[in-house]
Amino acid sequence: MPQTDADSKVILLVEDNLHNRRIFSGILRHYGYEVQEAVNGAEAVEMARSLVPDLILMDLSLPVMDGWEATRQIKAVAELTKIPVIALTAHAMAGDEDRAREVGCDGYLSKPISPTKVVEAVQRFIGEKV
Ligand code: MN
Helix, strand or coil: CCCCCCCCCEEEEECCCHHHHHHHHHHHHHCCCEEEEECCHHHHHHHHHHHCCCEEEEECCCCCCCHHHHHHHHHCCCCCCCCCEEEEECCCCCCHHHHHHHCCCCEEEECCCCHHHHHHHHHHHHCCCC
């Protein structure tokens, strides 16, 4: 059931594609997560520092700063290093997943992906809402 809950877990969704952002935010909110959105890697690093989210969904192909570099910077901050980062990539190239793991990504999903699969991945890392 859709609900908003003060104790909801906070997900930082980093995605420059408006359509994907709407789809992923919509379903995650439906499942009771609080979703905050960043549209580029630099904004992701800033928002991770200020929000200290429970999980980060990180598109890898992003303007300003790519998702690999943003993840590397986030994982370098002591208070943020334990936050699970799930990488999302639209055009998976050989080596993308390895590079993502090298910079500290904890999970890896390739798009196109059904929104339900995104929710399942999030739940595997942080469980259901609250
Ligand atoms: Mn992108």
